[in-house]
Amino acid sequence: MDFQLTAEQISIRDMVKDFARKEIEPHIMTYDEAKEFPTEIIKKLSELGLLGIIYPEEYGGSNMGYIEYALIIEELSAVDPSIGLIVAAHNSLGTLHIFSYGSEDQKQKFIPPLLKGDSLSAWALTEPNSGSDALALKTTAVKQGNYWILNGSKTFITNANFSDYHVIIARTDPEKGSRGISAFVVEKGTPGFKIGKNLNKLGMRASDTAELFFDNCKVPQENMLGKEGEGFHQSMSILDGGRVSIGAMCVGIARGAYENTLKYAQEREAFGKTISDFQATKFKLADMATEIDAARLLILRAAWMKDQNMDLNLESAMAKLYASEVAVRVANEAVQIYGGYGFIKEYPAEKFYRDAKMGTIGEGTSEILRLVIAREILQQSKTV
Numbered sequence: 001m002d003f004q005l006t007a008e009q010i011s012i013r014d015m016v017k018d019f020a021r022k023e024i025e026p027h028i029m030t031y032d033e034a035k036e037f038p039t040e041i042i043k044k045l046s047e048l049g050l051l052g053i054i055y056p057e058e059y060g061g062s063n064m065g066y067i068e069y070a071l072i073i074e075e076l077s078a079v080d081p082s083i084g085l086i087v088a089a090h091n092s093l094g095t096l097h098i099f100s101y102g103s104e105d106q107k108q109k110f111i112p113p114l115l116k117g118d119s120l121s122a123w124a125l126t127e128p129n130s131g132s133d134a135l136a137l138k139t140t141a142v143k144q145g146n147y148w149i150l151n152g153s154k155t156f157i158t159n160a161n162f163s164d165y166h167v168i169i170a171r172t173d174p175e176k177g178s179r180g181i182s183a184f185v186v187e188k189g190t191p192g193f194k195i196g197k198n199l200n201k202l203g204m205r206a207s208d209t210a211e212l213f214f215d216n217c218k219v220p221q222e223n224m225l226g227k228e229g230e231g232f233h234q235s236m237s238i239l240d241g242g243r244v245s246i247g248a249m250c251v252g253i254a255r256g257a258y259e260n261t262l263k264y265a266q267e268r269e270a271f272g273k274t275i276s277d278f279q280a281t282k283f284k285l286a287d288m289a290t291e292i293d294a295a296r297l298l299i300l301r302a303a304w305m306k307d308q309n310m311d312l313n314l315e316s317a318m319a320k321l322y323a324s325e326v327a328v329r330v331a332n333e334a335v336q337i338y339g340g341y342g343f344i345k346e347y348p349a350e351k352f353y354r355d356a357k358m359g360t361i362g363e364g365t366s367e368i369l370r371l372v373i374a375r376e377i378l379q380q381s382k383t384v
């Protein structure tokens with residue numbers, strides 16, 4: 001077992017840290033308050049190769065593994081979690097679904113523009129009446145000659161308004177349950193496909209989250225990913241990898257909140273001492289640091305397993321569950337240590353507090369992840 005990062009991993013991490021501090025940090029509250037998508041930053045990230053982190057060079061990718069990917073998402077999120085979310089959803093949801101299950105022709109068509117930054121990708125499983133219960137999805141795709149006719153809607157879709165290529169999960173056979181669901185690439189501008197307005201969110205406000213509407217939307221057969229009926233199982237596997245990046249985002253949120261608080265606690269004075277001199281504050285800081293480290297280790301283990309092509313259903317669920325709950329706890333304590341200033345927008349704590357909550361909801365709520373973990377451990381205990 002080797003807990004050390006390679007020199008290359010350290011250099012990538014430090015490059016992203018430096019970029020985030022210089023290029024992102026000065027603008028975060030402007031984006032947040034205006035609910036503005038950070039187009040310029042995303043352009044610069046694409047120039048750094050961060051829209052194709054986990055993809056081979058032959059498609060225009062940066063050819064890195066999930067360890068590097070997790071480090072990058074943590075660094076971006078430690079400064080602005082919205083940007084971590086945009087990059088994570090692009091890399092390991094929409095783009096990865098096309099890359100993992102698309103034919104060579106589909107990959108040649110869709111992947112290079114996505115890695116170059118011509119467009120972001122979006123991935124749409126959730127519907128207004130089916131989130132955790134994804135199998136209850138109602139969007140239909142009915143075969144008509146060489147086309148599929150899509151009807152229905154999706155909601156909470158990250159990057160929706162900035163994506164030319166949407167991976168849509170739809171029901172192709174109502175009789176077949178999880179085997180009656182398929183995945184399609186729906187291109188922006190396809191007649192019958194509409195994208196709603198950016199939703200007005202509590203946190204992650206610089207990221208775009210919108211509804212999608214399909215009204216007799218005609219999608220060519222050649223845009224189906226993999227075989228008919230495979231879409232649900234493909235999606236569950238995509239979520240396993242996606243949870244590594246959302247977990248890394250949560251580690252970044254927790255670290256960003258903690259690092260600011262550590263500094264503040266050593267400057268703010270009360271009763272003739274800095275507040276870091278009080279044991280109550282020291283214990284909070286100690287718990288924050290310990291939990292962040294534990295969360296990162298879980299994420300890096302899941303990232304390593306993904307790089308080894310191992311089944312990571314259990315480990316990615318554990319890592320994302322723990323990291324997201326740590327982010328909420330740490331951001332909460334950060335506001336507490338900042339006192340009244342934790343409630344004020346001129347200080348960083350309140351934004352981490354708002355952004356952190358998304359982590360326990362997206363890509364599997366904490367409750368659903370506990371069900372996944374319990375199912376896996378009970379199953380494993382039967383095979384011992």
Ligand SMILES: Cc1cc2nc3c(=O)[nH]c(=O)nc-3n(C[C@H](O)[C@H](O)[C@H](O)COP(=O)(O)OP(=O)(O)OC[C@H]3O[C@@H](n4cnc5c(N)ncnc54)[C@H](O)[C@@H]3O)c2cc1C
Nearest residue numbers: 123124125126130131132156157158361362363364365367
């Ligand atoms: C900012 C943001 C970005 C997102 N991006 C995307 C995206 O890009 N693509 C996409 O497809 N989706 C996306 N989502 C959707 C997200 O995955 C869902 O919100 C999530 O899966 C929960 O579904 P729901 O909102 O319908 O909640 P529900 O499923 O209605 O759950 C409501 C509550 O009930 C609980 N619950 C439900 N079932 C059970 C059960 N069996 N046992 C115990 N408790 C249960 C849940 O844990 C939750 O607390 C995003 C969401 C957000 C907030």
